[in-house]
Amino acid sequence: MKRPQQLNNEINTAILFLLPSFAGFVLFILIPILSSFLVSFTNYSGSFAKIQFVGFRNYELIFSNTKFWKSIYVTLIFVASSVVFQLFLGFCFALILNRKIFGKVIFRSILFLPVVLSSVAVCMAFLFLFHPTAGPVNNFLMSLNLEPVPWLAHKDTALMSIIIVFVWQSFGYYMIIFLSGLQTINPALYEVADIDGASEFQKLVKVTIPGLSPVIFFSMIIALINAFKMFDHVFIMTGGQYGGGPADSTRVLAFDIYQNGFLFWQIGYGAAESVVLFLIILAITVIQYRFQRSWVSYDIV
Amino acid sequence: MISSKFSMQPRRAFLKNVIRYLLLILFCYLILFPLVLIISSSFKTEKEIFSYPISLIPENATLKNFRALMENFPRYIFNSFKITISITALQVLTATTAGYALAKLKWPGRGFIFLLYVSSIMIPFQVYIIPQFIIIRSLNLYDTHLALILVSSFTAFGTFLVRQFFMTIPDSYIEAAKINGAHHFYIYSKIVLPLSKPVIATLTILSFRYWWNDLFTALIYIISKERKTLPLGLADFVSEYDVYYGPQMAASLIAIVPVVVLFILAQKYIVQGVVGSGIKG
Numbered sequence: 358m359k360r361p362q363q364l365n366n367e368i369n370t371a372i373l374f375l376l377p378s379f380a381g382f383v384l385f386i387l388i389p390i391l392s393s394f395l396v397s398f399t400n401y402s403g404s405f406a407k408i409q410f411v412g413f414r415n416y417e418l419i420f421s422n423t424k425f426w427k428s429i430y431v432t433l434i435f436v437a438s439s440v441v442f443q444l445f446l447g448f449c450f451a452l453i454l455n456r457k458i459f460g461k462v463i464f465r466s467i468l469f470l471p472v473v474l475s476s477v478a479v480c481m482a483f484l485f486l487f488h489p490t491a492g493p494v495n496n497f498l499m500s501l502n503l504e505p506v507p508w509l510a511h512k513d514t515a516l517m518s519i520i521i522v523f524v525w526q527s528f529g530y531y532m533i534i535f536l537s538g539l540q541t542i543n544p545a546l547y548e549v550a551d552i553d554g555a556s557e558f559q560k561l562v563k564v565t566i567p568g569l570s571p572v573i574f575f576s577m578i579i580a581l582i583n584a585f586k587m588f589d590h591v592f593i594m595t596g597g598q599y600g601g602g603p604a605d606s607t608r609v610l611a612f613d614i615y616q617n618g619f620l621f622w623q624i625g626y627g628a629a630e631s632v633v634l635f636l637i638i639l640a641i642t643v644i645q646y647r648f649q650r651s652w653v654s655y656d657i658v
Numbered sequence: 659m660i661s662s663k664f665s666m667q668p669r670r671a672f673l674k675n676v677i678r679y680l681l682l683i684l685f686c687y688l689i690l691f692p693l694v695l696i697i698s699s700s701f702k703t704e705k706e707i708f709s710y711p712i713s714l715i716p717e718n719a720t721l722k723n724f725r726a727l728m729e730n731f732p733r734y735i736f737n738s739f740k741i742t743i744s745i746t747a748l749q750v751l752t753a754t755t756a757g758y759a760l761a762k763l764k765w766p767g768r769g770f771i772f773l774l775y776v777s778s779i780m781i782p783f784q785v786y787i788i789p790q791f792i793i794i795r796s797l798n799l800y801d802t803h804l805a806l807i808l809v810s811s812f813t814a815f816g817t818f819l820v821r822q823f824f825m826t827i828p829d830s831y832i833e834a835a836k837i838n839g840a841h842h843f844y845i846y847s848k849i850v851l852p853l854s855k856p857v858i859a860t861l862t863i864l865s866f867r868y869w870w871n872d873l874f875t876a877l878i879y880i881i882s883k884e885r886k887t888l889p890l891g892l893a894d895f896v897s898e899y900d901v902y903y904g905p906q907m908a909a910s911l912i913a914i915v916p917v918v919v920l921f922i923l924a925q926k927y928i929v930q931g932v933v934g935s936g937i938k939g
Binding site for chain 2: 367368370371372374375377378379381382384385386387388389390392393395396401446449450453454456458464466467468469470471472473474475476477478479481482483484485486488491493496500525530533534537578582585586588589592593596597598610611614615618619624627628631632634635638642
């Protein structure tokens with residue numbers, strides 16, 4: 358047993374060690390998270406003198422605003438498609454690179470490279486590539502006698518273009534996670550499957566996917582949160598601070614919060630939107646945790 | 659990997675292999691093409707940038723695009739380095755001290771505080787940016803570099819990463835040092851930190867990469883031209899009326915080069931950061 362004196366010393370030391378991080382964490386992360394809810398019940402627009410509690414007024418305004426519903430729609434389309442494509446491509450290339458491949462390290466590095474790059478710079482490059490009249494992509498399509506695509510300039514294709522760039526930049530991240538996950542699957546399981554005469558496809562479905570399921574589950578959660586956070590691409594590629602794409606077709610919730618809170622100074626309204634964003638992410642995460650029991654297996658060794 | 663030669667005809671296996679290599683080459687091409695285009699367009703005249711078919715080597719290589727950046731970009735680059743290095747250094751300090759308290763010291767409430775850190779990782783920045791902005795404004799720090807540095811130097815993710823690593827250092831090392839009369843600060847700086855070079859390298863690189871590339875935080879807190887960072891300076895092109903692609907590509911190249919160098923030198927640590935957050939989480 359420790360004497361109380363010694364335990365006290367340990368607590369004092371712990372406070373000292375924790376303080377530099379925890380003070381900042383509380384002031385700039387924890388308190389802001391908690392007070393998001395508080396601000397969303399006020400009409401705050403930049404001055405404390407005029408601040409008033411307005412109850413659920415901001416939420417009523419949000420839910421009766423068609424722009425908000427459009428933004429929810431755009432967000433969900435963006436999140437769903439980018440998560441599916443990121444994980445699918447990440448998974449495929451992890452499977453390919455998990456084999457004997459000549460030049461494996463180089464292929465892996467190139468596919469992962471975009472993850473580390475500035476998304477602003479990447480978006481600048483795609484703004485040029487996707488230029489509707491003189492861009493290289495449309496020039497290429499026309500040289501094949503195909504119709505040019507308006508890409509970022511039209512409401513029907515702008516969101517798709519953003520999804521392409523977003524997936525281009527980030528599927529390598531999931532590839533790396535899946536690759537290291539694949540290496541934890543016991544090779545004996547494949548040997549057993551081979552002895553049983555299992556086909557490649559059967560091995561994929563019966564061994565690889567179950568073995569990788571905890572990693573897939575984790576990646577899904579990370580990918581969802583990252584997709585809900587996406588902001589740079591919309592800002593850079595569809596019109597800057599007053600943007601949001603042709604006919605608001607790329608106005609994701611993260612961008613709408615930015616505009617309402619920091620451009621139009623409807624801070625209470627923006628805070629209410631951010632609470633909604635938080636609740637959506639929370640709901641999806643909880644559903645995923647509930648749902649995981651049916652497909653994630655942690656007991657395969 | 660287990661070879662499947664026995665269960666499949668050699669021709670089919672060969673064909674599958676060909677498809678694999680074709681996919682790899684196609685996607686590597688799709689990734690490298692835009693990057694090569696940034697490099698080559700930076701040295702082209704505006705007219706040549708839009709000429710088709712595209713020439714990868716500029717016909718009349720010019721530094722004009724870089725000269726067009728001379729007015730503002732040296733300032734932006736300086737600001738970006740200053741802010742990124744400050745944040746990275748402070749993150750390493752706060753994450754390792756807090757990681758030590760969370761992994762190697764025993765005190766009541768430790769589990770709860772750790773849970774607070776971990777759950778905050780899951781919450782997107784946009785959820786709490788508004789109250790954080792209000793706090794910074796009340797501290798009279800709006801439009802200062804200090805604001806950016808302060809809000810970014812406390813990393814729940816980094817603390818988590820470091821704490822997980824510290825957990826793998828045997829407690830017996832610390833007990834042994836204590837018996838020899840060492841204080842915790844001595845143990846932290848002379849025993850634990852030297853053993854933790856890999857995780858410190860990972861955190862340094864991930865955090866440098868993140869804050870070098872960050873647009874959103876800078877967009878919220880910085881408004882004056884002379885205080886802007888490189889991504890903010892780049893974003894200014896978007897709202898300009900006369901769009902010239904040459905200087906944009908040159909500026910993008912400048913933004914990309916430092917992280918690419920970092921990537922080439924320290925890919926191992928970046929991958930470890932990605933995997934470490936993924937698998938052990």
